[in-house]
Amino acid sequence: MRYEPGTFGKAVIGVGARFIFGKxxxxxxxxxxxxxxxxxxxxxxxLDSIGATDLAKxxxxxxxxxxxxxxxxxxxxxxxxVSKITELHIGTSGSETEVTATAAELxxxxxxxxxxxxxxxxxxxxxxxxxxxTVADAAGAxxxxxxxxxxxxxxxxxxxxxxxxxxxxALTAVDGxxxxxxxxxxxxxxxxxxxxxxxxxxxxxxxTAGEYVVVKLPSGLFSISAASVAGSYEGG
Numbered sequence: 001m002r003y004e005p006g007t008f009g010k011a012v013i014g015v016g017a018r019f020i021f022g023k024x025x026x027x028x029x030x031x032x033x034x035x036x037x038x039x040x041x042x043x044x045x046x047l048d049s050i051g052a053t054d055l056a057k058x059x060x061x062x063x064x065x066x067x068x069x070x071x072x073x074x075x076x077x078x079x080x081x082v083s084k085i086t087e088l089h090i091g092t093s094g095s096e097t098e099v100t101a102t103a104a105e106l107x108x109x110x111x112x113x114x115x116x117x118x119x120x121x122x123x124x125x126x127x128x129x130x131x132x133x134t135v136a137d138a139a140g141a142x143x144x145x146x147x148x149x150x151x152x153x154x155x156x157x158x159x160x161x162x163x164x165x166x167x168x169x170a171l172t173a174v175d176g177x178x179x180x181x182x183x184x185x186x187x188x189x190x191x192x193x194x195x196x197x198x199x200x201x202x203x204x205x206x207x208t209a210g211e212y213v214v215v216k217l218p219s220g221l222f223s224i225s226a227a228s229v230a231g232s233y234e235g236g
Contacts, residue, residue, distance in 0.1 A: 115217075116215040118215060124234065149198070152213075167204035209228055
């Protein structure tokens with residue numbers, strides 16, 4: 001071995017040469033900024049067992065970004081980026097359940113109706129309440145299309161019955177259309193315009209409070225408005 005001086009001199013080790021480290025010996029490697037990295041014998045032995053191909057898998061990786069032939073390291077939010085897998089199993093460790101739906105079947109859920117909560121506001125005509133129903137997906141984005149909905153008015157917060165009060169005026173569609181009247185002024189089926197938003201009108205001189213407008217979604221779930229108050233009607 002010969003030593004070549006310099007700012008950070010180097011040692012040239014000839015073919016067949018070897019270092020012998022004593023018990024508890026360590027190697028301090030000085031970086032260009034003057035700091036040192038210390039390697040002990042256990043760490044050196046561990047590195048010796050790792051082949052160049054395996055070391056390449058952790059070289060040049062970016063947290064949260066996957067690359068072919070590279071290890072996957074999550075980012076600060078434990079996000080690993082895009083995942084391409086052959087099988088998906090979900091559950092607690094040792095009790096996972098395989099997801100058997102295909103990607104095509106799961107994609108059928110994309111853009112499906114998740115909510116259509118009615119919003120009640122005072123209308124422009126005497127004793128009128130405007131009922132605005134916006135059909136939206138799980139992210140809250142409006143689904144611009146014509147949707148067939150079932151709508152009823154209830155005085156039960158659980159939406160189990162129709163309201164016991166009959167409005168003095170009519171329940172009509174300002175846009176879109178009413179397809180059928182199941183119970184006058186209380187229960188209809190309707191279709192939204194292509195915007196995915198339908199506006200209904202209910203006229204009631206009593207300005208009845210404590211009623212809810214319910215929308216049955218294609219999934220069978222319900223979207224329910226806040227309870228009406230007198231101020232939900234014009235003049236209330």
